[in-house]
Amino acid sequence: MEICAGNGYFASLLAEQGVTITPTSLFTGHDGHSERMYCPVEELDAEVAVDLHGDAHDVLLCSWPTTNNAMVRAATKWGTDRDIVFIGEFTDYTKGHLGGCATDDFFANINVISDFLSYEARLIERAIVVRWRDAAHTD
Numbered sequence: 001m002e003i004c005a006g007n008g009y010f011a012s013l014l015a016e017q018g019v020t021i022t023p024t025s026l027f028t029g030h031d032g033h034s035e036r037m038y039c040p041v042e043e044l045d046a047e048v049a050v051d052l053h054g055d056a057h058d059v060l061l062c063s064w065p066t067t068n069n070a071m072v073r074a075a076t077k078w079g080t081d082r083d084i085v086f087i088g089e090f091t092d093y094t095k096g097h098l099g100g101c102a103t104d105d106f107f108a109n110i111n112v113i114s115d116f117l118s119y120e121a122r123l124i125e126r127a128i129v130v131r132w133r134d135a136a137h138t139d
Contacts, residue, residue, distance in 0.1 A: 001021060001022040001023075001024070001049065001050075001053050001054065001056070001057040001059075001060060001061070002021055002022070002023040002024065002060075002061040002062070002063070003024050003025070003046040003049050003050070003060065003061070003062050003065070003070075003071075003074055004025055004026075004046065004062050004063055004064060004065045004066070004070075004071075005023035005024055005025040005041045005061075005063070006025050006027075006028075006041070006063070006064070007035065007036055007037050007038055007041070008023045008025075008037055008038040008039040008040070008041045009038045010023075010061065010063055010087075011023035011038070011039050011041070011061075012038035012039040014061075015039060020057075021057075021061070022042065022049075022053045022056070022057065023039060023040075023041045023042065024041060024042045024043070024044040024046070024049035024053070025041050025042075025043065025044075026043065026044070026045060026046075026070075027041075027043055028066060045070065046062075046065070046070040046071060046073065046074035047070065047073040047074050047077055049074070050074045050077040050078055051077060054077065054078060058082060058083070059082065059083045059084070059085060060074070060075075060078050060082065060083070060084045060085070061084075061085045061087075062074070062084065062085070062086055062087070062088075062102075063087040063088060064087065064088040064089075064101055065086075065088060065101050065102045065106075066101070067100060067101065067102065067103055068103065069103055069105060069106075071101075071102040071103065071106045072102075072103060072105045072106050072109070075106065075109070075110070075132040076132065076134070078132060079132065080131060080132050080133060080134075081131075082131075083113065083129050083130070083131065084110070084129070084130050084131065084132065085127070085128070085129055085130075086101075086102075086110075086126070086127070086128050086129075086130055087119070087125075087126075087127045087128075088100075088101035088102070088125060088126075089101045089124050089125055090107070090124055090125065090126040090128070091104065091107045091124075092107075092124070097123070097124040098124075099124055109132060109133055109134040110130040110131065110132060110133065111130060111131050111133050112128050112129075112130050113128075113129040113130060113131055114128065114129045115127070115128050115129075116128065116129075
C-alpha cells in the first residue's frame with residue numbers, strides 16, 4: 001500500500017506492472033494532485049490508511065512524506081516485521097544532510113535494509129527499504 005501517494009504517479013506505474021496497490025494521501029498543496037491524477041487515490045491520513053488497509057498488503061510505500069510525525073505513527077502501526085519503501089530526502093547526521101521528509105524520530109527508528117541503487121537521486125535523496133525498529137514508539 002502507499003501513503004503520501006499525492007497524485008498517484010508511483011501507484012499507477014506499479015499497477016501497470018501488475019502490483020496490487022492501495023494509494024492514499026492527504027492531498028497537500030505540493031503533491032501535484034491538483035494538476036493531474038494518475039490513478040484514484042483515497043484521501044486518508046497515513047495512520048488511518050495503515051489501520052484500514054495495512055493487513056491486505058506486504059509492503060508500505062511512502063514517497064516524499066511531509067515533515068511531521070504522520071510517518072512515525074504509520075510506521076509504528078505497520079510494525080517491525082514488514083518492509084517500508086521510503087523515497088525522499090534522507091536525514092543523515094554523519095554526512096551533515098538534513099532531509100525535508102519525515103522527522104528525526106522516523107530516521108532514528110529505522111534500520112536500512114537495502115538501497116535501490118538504480119534510483120538516480122540528488123545529493124540527499126534516497127530510495128531505500130527499511131524496517132521500523134520501535135513498535136512501541138507512538139509520537
